[in-house]
Amino acid sequence: MDDITALILDDHHRFRLGFARLDDAQSPQELEAIWTPLALHLDIHADAEEEEILYPHLLTDAGGDDAEEETDDAIRDHNKIRDGIDEASNHPVGSDAWWKGVWKARTENSEHLAEEEDEVLPDFRKHASKELRLELGARWLRFFGEHPQGKGLSFADKDPAKYIEENS
DSSP: OOOHHHHHHHHHHHHHHHHHHHHHOOSHHHHHHHHHHHHHHHHHHHHHIIIIISHHHHHHTSOOTTHHHHHHHHHHHHHHHHHHHHHHHTSOTTSHHHHHHHHHHHHHHHHHHHHIIIIIHHHHHHHSOHHHHHHHHHHHHHHHHHSGGGTTOOOOOOOHHHHHHHHO
16 A cells, blocks of 8 residues: 555646646647646645545644644645636636636645645654554545545635634
């Protein structure tokens, strides 16, 4: 089974590739074919991390001294990425307004990935047992299987303070 941190890094790589593919798209149809699954994957990924899989364990048994700050920052980042996705969805694909939303999602996502890869995931690997990381990897895979195409997920913004209070 895969370690949760490896699965998250795999997703991060897919996100970077998806945004790079948008740069090469030649038509609104190509943009839509790339963006629609990318935006959905970004939403599902955020919900997976925020559910029972990564951040609750970072807060309770596998985080360092900065777990609350890292979680607060991640929730805020996910909200900003969702805001960009939502902004793009309100405009014709390929329009300037659509690109503005995509760019917001892209830049917020890039910052989030760097913070997660440089701070959150190293802290998690340092404090979580190998067994927990493998168990969470299995949960991660089940989460995606249980929510094909995001079925049953709300993709709603979360209040970071409330999330931390409820999951600590």
